[in-house]
Amino acid sequence: MKIRVDDIKEQPRVLRSEEPLETFPGLVAVQDAGECGFLSPVTVELAVAREYDHIRVKGNLKTRIRLNCSRCLGDFEADLASVFTMFYRKEDRVAFDEEEVELAEEDLISIAYQGDEIDFAPEIAEQVIMELPLKPLCQESCRGLCPTCGVDLNEAECTCAGSSFSLKFSALKDFKVDK
Numbered sequence: 001m002k003i004r005v006d007d008i009k010e011q012p013r014v015l016r017s018e019e020p021l022e023t024f025p026g027l028v029a030v031q032d033a034g035e036c037g038f039l040s041p042v043t044v045e046l047a048v049a050r051e052y053d054h055i056r057v058k059g060n061l062k063t064r065i066r067l068n069c070s071r072c073l074g075d076f077e078a079d080l081a082s083v084f085t086m087f088y089r090k091e092d093r094v095a096f097d098e099e100e101v102e103l104a105e106e107d108l109i110s111i112a113y114q115g116d117e118i119d120f121a122p123e124i125a126e127q128v129i130m131e132l133p134l135k136p137l138c139q140e141s142c143r144g145l146c147p148t149c150g151v152d153l154n155e156a157e158c159t160c161a162g163s164s165f166s167l168k169f170s171a172l173k174d175f176k177v178d179k
Ligand SMILES: [Zn+2]
Pocket: 069, 070, 071, 072, 073, 074, 137, 138, 139, 142, 143, 144
């Protein structure tokens, strides 16, 4: 996902593509480390426009991943999506005051570029990594493993001393929240 700086005008230009994982060495490393598995290419849409002294890139991305639940240790699949705005400035101007307007629920990133071409791949990989949960849960109500006997409490009850705790959880299980 590269663009020549000369091709960026005030009128936003939209770039759309499905990028294979190999485009993002940072994500290949995450996958190799076993943190998550990427099950689909990364679908990226960027609107690139020149603005004052910088280049504004509004983007969104999505992909499908496989994670390992931090409670029950089971694998599960999830959609990963991110909406972000990035500002690119020519490297010698980065010292400028950074007074960005805070946009709700969006990540604002300021990046320096050199030369006459911008490669968006490193920042896109960064966005994906920021969206990875620190403590993945297969479901919000995952009951995890019994710390005593190791049984998966989502699938079976056990009779360990801690079972009063799990009884409390089974009562909660019937409590449904409308989203
Ligand atoms: Zn789980």
